[in-house]
Amino acid sequence: MSTILAGHFQLQDEIQRAREELIRAGFPDEQITAFYLSQPGQHDRTPIGGDHLISPGAKESPIGVVEGEVTGGAVGAAIGAATMPVTGILGPVVGGLVGAHVGSLYSFHKMKDHGEPEAGDEANENEREPRPAGMLIAVACVSSAEEDRALELLRKLGAHHIEKAQGTIEGGDWTDFDPLSVPQLVR
Known part of the structure; x- marks a missing residue:
């Protein structure tokens, strides 16, 4: 497991340029992944599609x-x-x-109103900001020097919603990525 930095871009051309720049900066291609992140609610995580069997805010x-x-x-x-x-x-x-x-x-x-707190395991699910949809590029960093280099590069290239996570990128796939997790944004 390593530290992963991920940034959102609007266009696929920007993702391709970011991949090329990350490789040029010394990051191996197998430590980089890029994919389209679907809208919240469209991640097909249940047998009938969607993200939840019961909508947040309607559990009771x-x-x-x-x-x-x-x-x-x-x-x-x-x-x-x-x-x-x-x-x-x-x-x-x-x-x-x-x-x-x-x-x-x-x-x-x-039924709960938007922003009204929930009771139970996922207590604040109704009030958290969802991860935005769009093109996402992520790079696995094995040292703090690599983190700094990747963060500087993503910012220079115009990435928005840059987030930091712990995970594994193997063979160009972020194997343990959870689209429903709360992103830790890097300021």
């Missing part, structure tokens, strides 16, 4: 739907039972169904 919604359906169904059935002399046997049934539907709509209060 299934519980809210069940709570709303049960409560609404019970209230609706009770009201329907009270109107049974007028509505007949269908009163409690229709009342329960309508109540369950209205109760499930109440579950929207369980």
Whole structure:
């Protein structure tokens, strides 16, 4: 595992130029990787696509739907039972169904607003800034002198959102890159 410096560029031509300059500066080609980073939500990390099985900010919604359906169904059935002399046997049934539907709509209060903190393992996932999409070039550095040289070169070439990470680049592939990790930006 080594220190990896990665910089974003807008164009593929800029990535090619950066690769050539890094090689010219003494970095082996197998320590350099370049790839297109997809938009957040499009990393195909789940069996059905996307980044998460449940959207950040909506993790508590299934519980809210069940709570709303049960409560609404019970209230609706009770009201329907009270109107049974007028509505007949269908009163409690229709009342329960309508109540369950209205109760499930109440579950929207369980959804989080953008920036509102979450409870649980990924507590601040809803408020962190996602890694921007675009062309990314990364170079593995084995010493602090190489880090300084790579950082200076990336800045000179106009890279933006330069980040630092620990990882492995083997054969031109960043094998342990996680597009959902929080980048440590270099200032």
